[in-house]
Amino acid sequence: MRQEWSPEDVVACWTLVDGDWDLVANKTGPTRLGFCLMLKFFEMEGRFPEFIEEFPQPAVEYVAGLVKVPATELAKYDLAGAKRHRKQIREALHFRPATLDDEERLTAWLAVEVCPVELVEDRQREALLVECRARKIEPPGRTRIEKVLVAARNRWEKVFCARTIERLGDVGVARLLALVAEDNEDGAGLLALLKRDPGAVGLDSLLTEITKLNDVRRLGLPEGLFADCSEKLLAGWRSRAIKMYPSGFRDTADDARITLLAAL
Known part of the structure; x- marks a missing residue:
């Protein structure tokens, strides 16, 4: 307050x-x-x-x-x-105290309604407290609130990754995973190129960006892969991917690895 x-x-x-x-x-x-x-x-x-x-x-x-x-x-x-x-x-x-059933329903609500559009944890928490008030529920304690937030983010991430993988198809998934396969220097080179800032506008930077675009197009990612997700969400995944090396991708769970590569 x-x-x-x-x-x-x-x-x-x-x-x-x-x-x-x-x-x-x-x-x-x-x-x-x-x-x-x-x-x-x-x-x-x-x-x-x-x-x-x-x-x-x-x-x-x-x-x-x-x-x-x-x-x-x-x-x-x-x-x-x-x-x-x-x-x-x-x-x-x-009002009434929150029950375990309430926490499950709130987790499901957050995963569907809030996590897809709001990435900031404090705002997710604020949305949860507002929803508790609307439902006439006294919010659970701080520790239980954090568990609800974590569970909701994990649930949404699994849904988002599953949807992305389904849209990529087997061929798209295989091409993305090949980029971070061990000893794939071309794949590592493309990832490094995608992360690089284009620099000042000029003929050289223009040609470099055209090369990036052509290389990405050869991956054959489907149109509309992320058409129904917010730019904020996509930017968040892209930001995570930019900070990762090929070895980091390999150490990540398959569904998250594929989604991170697709976002990048």
Whole structure:
């Protein structure tokens, strides 16, 4: 959660409404202040804070004034042990904890809807948290979230590689694998040439690029091989391939190796 808040935003987002007061009626002291902050935090974020420091100080001071508890009392609130408070807030907002079945469904959703178009891990994580909120699910813990993200990326990568290999066909696959076969100096030379920056525009660089194009065309890659994937996705695979030597390709799993070579 952001830490900088204008007074207007604090009032708009952190003010307790009628139903909120009903929830805190029997609470006092640090418990009262901590519960109110957790409630409003969850309303906005769809998750509970991990640390007291996640509460913005302007919000702490504002809510402390509302509930008539000194802001300094928040340090006494047992955030980690507030299981009953979490349960009460979830029930009030109609949320529930994530189950293993939820994690599987979220993994499948990420693999289909997010991973094909978004490569940045932080944005994948953000999309996951937004989806949890839309489904009224309290997100799993940090470790389990990371497992979901990794599983989704792996699942999508397998689908992407399988689709690429199918479109290449046996002949296309064989030609690409031959490029990184041991003792294939011509193949290694072509890969090195493809990775090389064309340099300044001129007759020599133009002829070099024409040579590259002709060499690639001789591989006979099918048209539309990557027609339905985003340029960002293709650029990501190409970037990975550019950093690899023939030996690195040989050490990579077959499906990923073929896809990396095709992207390059």
